[in-house]
Amino acid sequence: MPQQYDLLIENVHLASMTNSAQPYGEVRDAAVAISEGKIAYVGAKAGFTGHAEQIFDGQGQWLLPGFVDCHTHLVYAGSRADEFEKRLNGVSYAEISRQGGGIKSTVAATRLASFDSLQKDALKRASRLAEEGVTTIEIKSGYGLDLVTEINMLKVAKSLSQFLPIDVATTYLGAHALPLEYANRADDYIDFVCEVVMPEIAKQKLADSVDVFCESIGFDLAQCEKVFTTAKGYGLQIKAHAEQLSDLHGAKLAANFQALSVDHLEFLSEEDVSVLKQNNTVAVLLPGAFYFLNETKKPPVAALRQHNVPIAIATDLNPGSSPIASILTIMNMASVLFGLTPHEVLQGVTIHAATALGMDNKGSIAVGKDADMCLWDIQHPAELVYGVNQHRPTQKWFRGKHA
Ligand SMILES: [Zn+2]
Incomplete structure (x- = not known):
């Protein structure tokens, strides 16, 4: 037979x-x-x-x-097109922020949105990715910054696979920004993330990983370390937004916690690249944010190659810095802006992106x-x-x- x-x-x-x-x-x-x-x-x-x-x-x-988009923030409410327009009409970023713009406006809109409207908008964005051959999407929370909305966002993210031929990996990004009610009290907010929200998310099994925004305008090393230590205690995987705008050595910290991936990395130093390799941490590059923010400092691609660090590519689909629901466009940007070869780019949206999610059944x-x-x-x-x-x-x- x-x-x-x-x-x-x-x-x-x-x-x-x-x-x-x-x-x-x-x-x-x-x-x-x-x-x-x-x-x-x-x-x-x-x-x-x-x-x-x-x-x-x-x-x-x-x-x-099928492509794996290993870094998105595609569940959110509101549009930032008005800010985009203001900026191009000469209004400064500081002024827009004073008027309640920036991430604050997305948090406010997302807190007010119902589950159904968040789901409808997210489904539209995920559909655009699926149409281009994406079959696995990682989706982060981080526009609620309170217990109820963070949970709602993760539930919306998980629900998308009922409607589209995709698998979804979810990430709790409580340490994304400081909510207004915690102004000037970042340590207290991190306590809230670790002691109130993360236990509930772990209990309800709503996230595979925990992520942080490690940056001078985000959270410092000690705060990120507390989030990682707590996440490990709940058996959650680690990810980090690191070295996007400055070098705080957040990637090194995350890699030393055996992070699945560290993401952005424009300011990653050569010394820290070897730490990624030692811990099997994937370097996720996000050319959409680099493009949209008109950045000039490129990630250390030559050093990543030299140390054989796996490189993944993702859309970073989000309303503030990468409103780009197109993995194919991002793939072209990775070659044109960062000099990755087509072979590296395709590895970056398949096998290495799957590794960045800890999914050895994909890619x-x-x-x-x-x-x-x-x-x-x-x-x-x-x-x-x-x-x-x-x-x-x-x-x-x-x-x-x-x-
Ligand atoms: Zn991101």
Whole structure:
């Protein structure tokens, strides 16, 4: 009896994104078989001897893993288009902030929003990502900064997978900004994060990870360390926004807590890069925020390469610094702005992004992994990084099902 499979996808070229010697993990004239939502065979079409219930002819197109967007803040209310317009009309950032703008306005709007309206807006943004081949999305809280709204945001984030062919990873980002009611009392707010909100989020299993904004305008090292220590106690994974605007050595602190990832990193020093490697921490680069804020200091890509630190790329989709619901655009930015090769960029939205979420069942086309895959009508995988808004998947499978 030949081995039985649910589906055979044949006549495709594969960019499997496994760590093979071949760039892109390329396999020409390949076949992929799926059983019970998992990839069960990968290899040359000629080598396939099993029997599949269904056969799909890929007509020579390229099959890639579904993309993983490993850093977003896509649950929020309100729009900051008015501020954008004010800034371009010459109003200073300080003045906008005095008028209640910036993150304060997003927090105010998100606190007032109902579950249903937050869900409706978030679904629209997540749909844009899914249309471009994203099948796993990380979503952070951090626009409530109180108990009720943070929980609401995480519940909205988790709910999105009921409506779209995506898996969602959730992150509690209480230490995102100081809420008005804690003005000048950052230590008290961190106590609230650690002693009130995090225990409840852990109890309700609403988050996989905990994140912080470690920055002179965010939280200092001691405050971040307290959040990490508490998170570890609850068995939550660690992530950090670090070295975006200055070098506080937040990435080093997080890596020493075995952080899954440290994100932004424009100001990361070369000495700290080796600490990332020692702790298997992924460097997540966010070219959308760099672009939108018109930054000039680039992350230390050469040092990350030299130390073999895995680099991931993400949209950072958020209303303030990266209102960009397009992983394909971000992929192009990563090459144009940061000089990453198309191969590095594709690793950054597949295998390395999955590692940044601690999801070893995602991010490549290999036996045993979830069958999240997209078919693209392209001549070569580099086309997905080279062009802007030129391609959409022609077929998609999520956990082995046509999506
Ligand atoms: Zn972010």
